[in-house]
Amino acid sequence: MPDFSENEGSIFTKQGSLFPAVNERELPQVQPVLWERLARSEFRQQFHLNAQDRSYLATKGFEAVLEHGADFIGKRLAPAHPAKDGRQTPWQGHPVFVAQHATGTCCRSCLEKWHGFVKGLPLNGVQQAYVLAVIAAWLRQEQHRPAPKPGQNTKYARALGRKNKELAEKT
Numbered sequence: 001m002p003d004f005s006e007n008e009g010s011i012f013t014k015q016g017s018l019f020p021a022v023n024e025r026e027l028p029q030v031q032p033v034l035w036e037r038l039a040r041s042e043f044r045q046q047f048h049l050n051a052q053d054r055s056y057l058a059t060k061g062f063e064a065v066l067e068h069g070a071d072f073i074g075k076r077l078a079p080a081h082p083a084k085d086g087r088q089t090p091w092q093g094h095p096v097f098v099a100q101h102a103t104g105t106c107c108r109s110c111l112e113k114w115h116g117f118v119k120g121l122p123l124n125g126v127q128q129a130y131v132l133a134v135i136a137a138w139l140r141q142e143q144h145r146p147a148p149k150p151g152q153n154t155k156y157a158r159a160l161g162r163k164n165k166e167l168a169e170k171t
Helices: 032-039 051-060 062-077 095-103 108-115 125-144 155-170
Strands: none
Touching: 032 095, 032 108, 051 062, 051 095, 051 125, 062 095, 062 125, 095 125, 108 125
């Protein structure tokens, strides 16, 4: 169950479970102005769930994916000085990672720019819950978007394809 207390370092109480249950209804509301700002960013608008991400979300379930997100936030964003800050969120491999890049919740610099959370200070429970709420709202929006057609790529996906091809040619 979420714990939104200011003093708690995590948004979840530890009940002996590796990933405590997330109740989406208890997450804070995300203001529409954020979506308006993100919509004006060409970079952020390039991110969408691919077929593999959609399948993972459907197979694991929304609640489980949010539990993973809460864990990622607690370990990779909440500390005042996260390890590898600016590079801690992979570009692909989990729906939450894609959501983080799409919403500016991928590193402390983006959190400061897009959400006003000052770098160098740990995120408290309320702030962690807010980040999870942003990710959850974006994932819900993506679930309602039409699935991409086979071969339909965003600029981001094409760039990843070029990068992967270049890496494959080097090895």
